[in-house]
Amino acid sequence: MNVELIGLTKRYGAAIAVDGIDLKVPSGAYCCLLGPSGCGKTTTLRMIGGHERVSAGEVVIGPKAVGDAPPAERGTAMMFQSYALFPHLDARDNVAFSLKMRGIGKAERRAKAMAMLDLVQMGHLAGRLPAQLSGGQQQRVALARALVTGPKVLLLDEPLSALDPFLRVRMRVELKRIQTELGLTFIHVTHSQEEAMALSDLVVVMNAGRIEQAADPRTVFERPATAFVARFIGGHNVIRLPDGLVAVRADRMRLGAEAGPSAVPARVVAVEYQGTSVHVGLDADGLERPPESPAALTAILSDADFSARPLRPGDTVPVGWDEAAAHRLDA
Amino acid sequence: MSGLTFPLPPVERGRGGGGADGTAPLDPAPPPPPAPPPRGEESRVAPLRPRRALAYLQAAPLALIFLIFLVIPLVLTGIVSLWEYNEYEIIPALTLQNYADVFDGCLSADLCTTLRTYLSTVKFVALTLAITLPLGFAIAYFLAFHIRSGTVRMGLFLLCTIPFWTSNVIRMISWIPLLGRNGLINDTLRALGLIRQPIEGLLYSDFAVVLAFVHLDTVFMIVPIFNSLARIDRRLIEAARDCGASGAQILWTVILPLAKPGIAIGTIFVTTLVMGDFVTVGVMGGQQIASVGKVIQVQMAYLQFPAAAANAMVLLAAVLLMILGLTRMIDLRREL
Numbered sequence A: 001m002n003v004e005l006i007g008l009t010k011r012y013g014a015a016i017a018v019d020g021i022d023l024k025v026p027s028g029a030y031c032c033l034l035g036p037s038g039c040g041k042t043t044t045l046r047m048i049g050g051h052e053r054v055s056a057g058e059v060v061i062g063p064k065a066v067g068d069a070p071p072a073e074r075g076t077a078m079m080f081q082s083y084a085l086f087p088h089l090d091a092r093d094n095v096a097f098s099l100k101m102r103g104i105g106k107a108e109r110r111a112k113a114m115a116m117l118d119l120v121q122m123g124h125l126a127g128r129l130p131a132q133l134s135g136g137q138q139q140r141v142a143l144a145r146a147l148v149t150g151p152k153v154l155l156l157d158e159p160l161s162a163l164d165p166f167l168r169v170r171m172r173v174e175l176k177r178i179q180t181e182l183g184l185t186f187i188h189v190t191h192s193q194e195e196a197m198a199l200s201d202l203v204v205v206m207n208a209g210r211i212e213q214a215a216d217p218r219t220v221f222e223r224p225a226t227a228f229v230a231r232f233i234g235g236h237n238v239i240r241l242p243d244g245l246v247a248v249r250a251d252r253m254r255l256g257a258e259a260g261p262s263a264v265p266a267r268v269v270a271v272e273y274q275g276t277s278v279h280v281g282l283d284a285d286g287l288e289r290p291p292e293s294p295a296a297l298t299a300i301l302s303d304a305d306f307s308a309r310p311l312r313p314g315d316t317v318p319v320g321w322d323e324a325a326a327h328r329l330d331a
Numbered sequence B: 001m002s003g004l005t006f007p008l009p010p011v012e013r014g015r016g017g018g019g020a021d022g023t024a025p026l027d028p029a030p031p032p033p034p035a036p037p038p039r040g041e042e043s044r045v046a047p048l049r050p051r052r053a054l055a056y057l058q059a060a061p062l063a064l065i066f067l068i069f070l071v072i073p074l075v076l077t078g079i080v081s082l083w084e085y086n087e088y089e090i091i092p093a094l095t096l097q098n099y100a101d102v103f104d105g106c107l108s109a110d111l112c113t114t115l116r117t118y119l120s121t122v123k124f125v126a127l128t129l130a131i132t133l134p135l136g137f138a139i140a141y142f143l144a145f146h147i148r149s150g151t152v153r154m155g156l157f158l159l160c161t162i163p164f165w166t167s168n169v170i171r172m173i174s175w176i177p178l179l180g181r182n183g184l185i186n187d188t189l190r191a192l193g194l195i196r197q198p199i200e201g202l203l204y205s206d207f208a209v210v211l212a213f214v215h216l217d218t219v220f221m222i223v224p225i226f227n228s229l230a231r232i233d234r235r236l237i238e239a240a241r242d243c244g245a246s247g248a249q250i251l252w253t254v255i256l257p258l259a260k261p262g263i264a265i266g267t268i269f270v271t272t273l274v275m276g277d278f279v280t281v282g283v284m285g286g287q288q289i290a291s292v293g294k295v296i297q298v299q300m301a302y303l304q305f306p307a308a309a310a311n312a313m314v315l316l317a318a319v320l321l322m323i324l325g326l327t328r329m330i331d332l333r334r335e336l
Helices: A041-049 A091-101 A106-119 A135-147 A165-182 A193-199 A217-222 A227-233 A303-308 B010-026 B037-045 B048-080 B097-102 B113-146 B150-160 B168-173 B175-179 B184-191 B206-230 B234-242 B247-275 B279-284 B292-301 B305-329
Strands: A003-012 A015-025 A030-034 A056-061 A076-079 A153-157 A185-190 A202-207 A210-215 A236-241 A244-249 A253-255 A264-273 A277-283 A297-302 A316-321 A326-328
Touching: A003 A041, A015 A041, A015 A056, A015 A202, A015 A210, A030 A041, A030 A193, A041 A056, A041 A076, A041 A153, A041 A185, A041 A202, A076 A135, A076 B234, A091 A106, A091 A135, A091 B234, A091 B247, A106 A135, A135 A165, A165 A185, A165 A193, A185 A193, A193 A217, A193 A227, A202 A217, A202 A227, A210 A217, A210 A227, A217 A227, A227 A236, A227 A244, A236 A297, A253 A297, A277 A303, A297 A303, B048 B305, B097 B305, B113 B150, B113 B206, B113 B247, B113 B292, B150 B206, B168 B175, B168 B206, B168 B279, B175 B184, B175 B206, B206 B247, B206 B279, B234 B247, B247 B305, B279 B292, B292 B305
Parallel strands: A030 A185, A030 A202, A076 A153, A153 A185
Antiparallel strands: A003 A015, A003 A056, A202 A210, A236 A244, A244 A326, A253 A316, A264 A277, A264 A316, A277 A297
């Protein structure tokens, strides 16, 4: 089912958490709400799910505006951060919980819960209490619990943030598989641009309660709409030119002889070896360092290029970029 | 939270502290140097023993207090309960006569005095629990879920402790001007023309006894239940709502099961307090209602120490059995 937000606003007293955002998520899409903490992404998710009262605007799920309908009447289900499994119920009863609330008989709801647990490969641990499950296993149970009532839209609040990096990647694949298999609309809140890139059909970058850009991951990365998006998504240098801001992908920076005619001399301030690539931090006169950044510019070189012409902190090197790689920013 | 938490049983706390002391410092210890393996092994094992000794040492003061003020008196009471006595002396000779006296006539068809007394006391336990449990749960629920500010919560908790700001006897006596034949309630009702004759059962009755118990013991229900409720993750309630649970369903299927340890502890408190009481039943019952504690007190007053000791041992056994039954229903050790 498609989800549409129209002028959606959330105010807490005088503070505005979500500032009149408009968004269309097509049916069956994997949508990631991406942004730094406090940008309003979780509040937006909670308003879609009916866990937060809407101050102004409307949430439309499928054909109808849901207003202040309770969560269960919206056709949405939410997977909570840190899972919120019921500690006194085993995995099967956790999954069967919403069926029990709907008055479905014991045999039927247990059978359905077991089928769901099998879908997330947790059937063999159905009798365990949440405390006896690992983080990844708890997450699978939480996913099964959210899916058991057959929601049309699944809302996920930072579902992977509590997992260790390896498990995170595995669960990411799993989430995508289940979303594709069931053909559901997923709306996933995350602060990790890597996660958003890997999963989504639609990345919604949010900042200070507003949407900075909503597009497919490739568009967001190739043509970031604003300096904020370019910085947040990473892999870009935001450079102030006399006629405005441009974003240049860090891997399109040219150093040394290839730097071209418009090159400027820059000091190497950091060299980070990353395996397949090397990140070189550069400072140049007239370029401001973005806040909390070690260098004004970053150039990403392939390890072969780097070892052909190694650089060390303190070296001076001409730096420039392909004119074609520079993307003009709105603000 | 509010800083008002229910104290864990002291023995547990001692063990927990000792355990943490025993393991925590091991973690940052550098891996044993590979060069001389036997010495590396030694240095990993050796510190354990002094630490365990330290843990015992830390638990020792409390254990000593329990030994002196709980174990030894109990053993002495047990011994005295087996001694003979007559009108003017206690004879240190073994006999089971005191216990036989307690259960005198209990094998016949009629209820013996002891059994009737116990039934009366258990009735008070049941009545008090039936009121303090829902009342305490409701207050604890209000404090835990509806009060956001820690200061307000603290203030309301202090309000709950007001009955304890004065002595038990004064608390009892204070009921008389309120409940008495010419007390405030009767006078008011008469003045309003609602009744002609004063209501007699307000004071010196089962009603008065239960009222006093509720007044005194509700706070012992509130604190442990509040402690359980305060530990419930609020996201569980949101998750339950997301699953389509109504308010009543959330209360019944999520909050109540998670409050079980608090309910059990509160129930143990109230049960033991009411079972062992003699003052409240005496004063509020106008010295007309029997209770187990009262029987023991009277025997003490007549210096029949062995008889009182035997009664005390039977009471102890009865209370322990009740608590055992409770802990069978709820695995407190696990829930804590």
